[in-house]
Amino acid sequence: MVEELFPVLAERRKQKAGAMSGGERQMLAMARALMTEPQLLLLDEPSAGLSPLHQDHVFDRCRMINSAGVAVLMVEQNARRCLQFCDRGYVLDQGRNAYTGTGTALLHDEKVIELYLGTLARVR
Known part of the structure; x- marks a missing residue:
């Protein structure tokens, strides 16, 4: 599975x-984690920086990993992107769960848009 998800790493095989x-480093970290064939992949801010x-690429790979049967638990500041494909989302406010629902429901929730995503995030 790793070779199929990250073909660019094969080209960089001899590169430090x-x-x-x-x-590429983010993909390498994900590939290394997947080598153990986990049931759950934990990701902390995979799109940061x-x-x-x-x-x-990172979000596409997360979708592919999940489609292959690996559960993905992601903490991500880029909520809009993450909610576009997640099965379940939790919006935290000051360390506490403020909103819970499917990604689609949270993307369309007026309170979540107003408080966390910004009015420009309104999905038409």
Whole structure:
């Protein structure tokens, strides 16, 4: 599964991780975690510091990993992107659960939009 999800890493096989871009290092970290064939993958801010293109790759890979049967638990500041594909979301406010629901429901919840996503996030 790792080779199918991260073909770019095969091209970088002989390259040291420190010489890789941020997105490539994030993919490498995910690939290393998947080598143990986990049932659950825990991710903390996988899109942090990445270019929009690399963020797309990371979120696409998360979807693929989940589709392959691995549960993904993600803490992510980019709520809008994360909620677009998550089965279940939890919006925290000052460390406490403020809102719970499916990703789609939270994306369309007027209070969540107003307080956390911004009015420009309104999905039409």
